[in-house]
Amino acid sequence: MKAKVHVTLKAGVLDPQGKAIGHALESLGFEGVGEVRQGKFIELELQETDPDRARAQIEQMCQRLLANTVIENYRIDLEG
């Protein structure tokens, strides 16, 4: 089973990396660019085939390694 995890900064948490991208886009001449925020996108392959158990396992992975839950949110999407 494949899983996709999005890890994004919580609203209100400063995102210097996103800001840097925004400034770089402006320097390149792109106009009308508002807020830019950068997150992580992680694709995992799991041997687990039961969706509920897979989701529970990934939930644990996010809590323990993939996300810093003090400042980050995560979203789990399972695929076939």
Added chain:
Amino acid sequence: MKAKVHVTLKAGVLDPQGKAIGHALESLGFEGVGEVRQGKFIELELQETDPDRARAQIEQMCQRLLANTVIENYRIDLEG
């Protein structure tokens, strides 16, 4: 208009960051974890309201800044 951009390594390109995550998950005791790949997830706010023009603008951003098209693919999703 909001846009979401996924930047991922092309198939066949080594992903040491993904490998590191995989090893870390193993060390933490997670079993049955196959390949792990990490990409970037960028959220942008644009003043442009026309979907076609917005997509064209972001396409340019990806080509010129957001992705290294030699080794990375990108996917653009527009919202509202």
